[in-house]
Amino acid sequence: MALPSLILLLCVLSITTAAVSLNQDGLFLQRVKLGLSDPNDALSSWNERDPTPCSWNGVLCPPDGAHVTAVDLSNALLAGPFPSFLCRIQTLTSLSLFNNSINSSLPGAAISACRALRFLDLSQNLLQGPIPPALADLPDLRHLDLQGNNFSGQIPARFSQFRSLEWISLAGNLLTGTIPPQLGNITTLKQLLLAYNPYSAGPLPAQLGNLTNLDYLWLADCNLRGPIPDSLARLPKLQNLDLTNNRLTGSIPPSFTRFTSIVQIELYNNSLTGALPRGFSNLTTLRRFDASMNDLTGTIPHDLCGLDLESLNLFENRIHGSLPESIASSPNLYELKLFNNQMNGTLPARLGLNSPLMRLDVSYNGFSGGIPPNLCAKGLLDDLILIYNSFSGNIPEHLGKCRSLGRVRLRNNRLSGPVPDDMWGLPGMYLLELDGNSLTGQISRKVSSAFNLSLLLMSRNQFSGPIPVELGFLGNLIEFAASHNRLSGRIPQSLAQMNQLGRLVLSSNELSGEFPAGAQGWNSLFELNLANNNLSGQIPAGLGSLPVLNYLDLSGNRFSGKIPTDLQKLKLNLLNLSNNRLSGDLPPMFAKQIYKNSFLGNPGLCGDMEGLCPQKQEPKRRMSNLWILRFILVTTALIFILGVTWFIFKFRSLKKVKACIVISKWRSFHKLGFSECEILDYLQEDNVIGSGGSGKVYKVVLSNGETVAVKKLYGGGQMGKNIDSGGEKDEFEVEVDTLGKIRHKNIVKLWCCFNAADCKLLVYEFMPNGSLGDLLHSAKGGRLLDWSTRFKIALDAAEGLSYLHHDCVPPIVHRDVKSNNILLDRDFGARVADFGVAKIVQGVNKGTQSMSGIAGSYGYIAPEYAYTLRVNEKSDIYSFGVVILELVTGRLPIDPEFGEKDLVKWVYSTLDQKGVDQVIDPKLVDSGFRGEICKVLDVGLRCTGSLPISRPSMRRVVKMLQEAGKEMKLRSGKKQGKLAPYFEEETSDELESCDSLSRQRA
CATH class of the missing domain: 3.30.200.20 (Phosphorylase Kinase; domain 1)
Known part of the structure; x- marks a missing residue:
């Protein structure tokens, strides 16, 4: 035989032998491999020369290795249609394709062939079309997870035929129709998770009460209407009930008190009415109860407060009466939020004495009496919010020892006496709000220890004495407001060195002396109000160089000399220098009638406006007739010339833009x-x-x-x-x-x-550096946008959005947050822009509101907004999370390199497969801030969680970013732009490090 023929025969024999050596299950898996795109080589170990596939990645076999029983290809970055050949493996009992890009419909005929399946997880893919009813033909299926896809249509009524199903999740799809009552026939179910779908409005099926084995019922944001059926009380094993973000009406059924195994009841953001039922003492396992944001009335039952609760949220209702004393006996209570109700009476004196209390908010009620003295007995209290009540007496001395305190808000009460000396210097406190009380005493020099203090608000009290020099040592202070007090003495020179200070309000005090030197260092100051004091000397010209100052009120003092011409450089919303001793000519820009009220009460000022410079000599009353005649002729000529000129100008202008x-x-x-x-x-x-x-x-x-x-x-x-x-x-x-x-x-x-x-x-x-999107994705973006600058931009934008969500009345949802709508000034300070599709909402966390159409930009739209057209602040938070991912990765939100993925999915999958270093922008790898970048990346991942409820509020986002920036600031040894105005005493464990960065959506 010729040599070429022999070589050819050997090649054919070797291929035939290799194919024959792989068993039948392996051949099916090879067909699966051929049908999928595998950019990450997750299937590279699937070698056709192996005798069995049992050693392949993601393939599991029993000890004898005779056949395949499980395939787990989770987080493998696979793309393509559903691999139907998997269902040719007759012994396959478990299949997981979690978090890939499987992008076809789910073929019913193929899936029904997986007769041995007990576990099926296809969640977090791109599957579309209807859910095949044929799934119900799988006789042994126990676990079915289809959440986080694009399935549409109705839940198949045939699902009632499942014989062994214990766990089903269809959450986060595009399902319509109503929840079929036939699901109540699946009596084997233990968990039913149908939340976050755009269902048609409909009732909560009473038949679900037949699911006597159910321990978790999750129906959040399912467009449920009508009352809660009493039949749910027939679920003796139920531990977690979540009916949040619906429009359920009627009262909370008294039968709820028969949930003998319940641990958590979540009913917030519905339209429930009536009083809370009596009989909670039966619920001995209940730990968390949230019925906030409803229309509940009546009082809080004593037996509810007598339970071993961990969290009780009843805020934004119409509940009245007092808070039962029994709440103070709970040994595990860490959260109590009752704000925006009509409650009164006193808080239990022992509140906090036996509980690890962390968050207490009873704002906007009618509580009176003293603040309980032991709120921080366990040393964990972080948020103390008592604003707009009638609390009286002294602030407890014990709070001065509470080093865990971060926010203290006591505004608008009837508190009196001095603030505990130690409280001024709590190292973890970033907000101290004391406005609108009758507090006395002085600002303690211990305030120098409050190095995290960002906001010190103490207006409308009776504080006296000097402003301590030590206050100027607080490098993170961005707002100091102490108007309408009795503060005296000079403004400390140290305050002029605070380059993070944004708002300084000391009006209506007894301050004296000259303006502190060095005021030109207030680079962040946008409001300065020193009105109605006894300040003297000259107004410093350096104020005119402050880059963002837009509110200046120095009225009612004894300032003298000329008005600095440099003040004309400011872009002021308000200017008030009235009632001083200023003299000389007005600067030209201010010599206009619109500024008249800004300078009244300064007898020495002269300007071309009525009411100023009265000492100027009156013109002679009598003029010769000849002079009058000449004056009339000249005036007439000028009027004629001006008229002709105006007509010509008018004629030309009409051609260009008539109306303008x-x-x-x-x-x-x-x-x-x-x-x-x-x-x-x-x-x-x-x-x-x-x-x-x-x-x-x-x-x-x-x-x-x-x-x-x-x-x-x-x-x-x-x-x-x-x-x-x-x-x-x-x-x-x-x-x-x-x-x-x-x-x-x-x-x-x-x-x-x-x-x-x-x-x-x-x-x-005008913003000289244009938009963040244009700069970040341009050739010069990497050179100009180092990590500290990117961090500053993220924090600035977060603060702007937080203002919209939490400080505007009513709140505003932007609806088109993206990098191109974040503009950058000369110093790379960020401004949120383009409000053409903004939406005023009834209130942050007040629930979603239906929109007439999708607003936003591709790659930034929250998944639930795209298919439900319902919007709340969580939509903005998702979009901002995408901006954070842009800043960290340097990539566009949509990129051909991602295939059918967007930036969010690319980040998640790349983290899982390649690690964090493959996500971070290569331009930042050698920045020296890898740990801080990872923390900011984690904030972005939290913001882009697929479930709206899992995303933090913008206030929380601001705080997490500020915490993430702490180490960068400390290690750099200098200010890195406008970094965090407050940080925790130690870096928060809540944010993930590079080694433990969260890798999947909530």
């Missing part, structure tokens, strides 16, 4: 240092710096040297309707209504706007 010269159409939101109509001359193509679907953006440098950004809308401003904002408002009106009222350092400032039928203009403060 109507001054009555301009609307200003701040005191302007420029003429609005001057802007029109610069709306030329040479000045365009950006354009989008709604219009063009111009950079306009005005005659006074100021730069603004002007958005001119296409087609007279047809930005699209935003009917979600109430009425047929277009995006222009929403933007104006929103930004016109907001005053925050991290929200872009809208100077003014113009609104006419065929021309709409929005004039903003």
